[in-house]
Amino acid sequence: MNENLFTSFITPTMVGIPIVPLIIMFPSILFPSPSRLVDNRLVSIQQWLVRLTSKQMLSIHSHKGQTWALMLMSLILFIGSTNLLGLLPHSFTPTTQLSMNLGMAIPLWAGTVATGFRYKTKASLAHFLPQGTPFPLIPMLVIIETISLFIQPVALAVRLTANITAGHLLIHLIGGATLTLTSISTITAFITFTVLVLLTILEFAVALIQAYVFTLLVSLYLHDNT
């Protein structure tokens, strides 16, 4: 049973060749590019959603921060679509892999920090010491702020990994329990099935919320540095 629980997180291979790159590139097929002045319904809905999200997310940014619009919109679309596709039965979710999420978090976080040091060096260094700190506490607070800075990409990656992995594990566990209980007690199986349906609805919400949280945090780190 333990082996069955974690087999869905093993990176899939086909004839010995890992097919994870294909799975990562797959969601891009689901977003057709707008090619006309007035497009079809799907593309129009996609454009409307992207416009809504980008307006909401980029309204706080300066001119420099708004150059990251393409990156932030691509990020939220990629993570959201990958998470949602992972809710299909027997599919592999790349965002359950910590390596993948660290691979997204570290370059983006480092990019925001490097942007801050390049264009606003004094302001970026000033972030290491909060305003109004008592003199004796300065060394300790600088250390604490440095640690909190370096923990940001790790927290970003682990938050996404843990949320998606935990959700998938719970669905797997409760689904298995429902199947087992059908032969033992129908009423208990029905209650467990109701819990499973509610959990699946929650996982749909978590999939979108986690994409939004990841992108929002990257956007906030960028805002602090621009």
Place this chain on the structure above:
Amino acid sequence: MEVTFRVIGRAGWGGLSRGFCAEMLQSLVKNVWIPVKVYCTRVYQEIWVGTGLMGFTVYKIRTADKRRKALKALSLAPAHGHR
């Protein structure tokens, strides 16, 4: 499809691989690279720095893991040899 038929008509099945690849590459450059060139080369320079940092971290973790496995194999080998 139109592209495939045109290329086969020109140079047979050998031309399919070379000519088709060349046309695909040209289409890729025109439709993908040209629009994102400014972003990749100027706007997101700092993200490349971050990518380099991540690559360096991955390299360090991989070499440390290889070293650990090599040391483990070495420490096990004399133990087996002295039986």
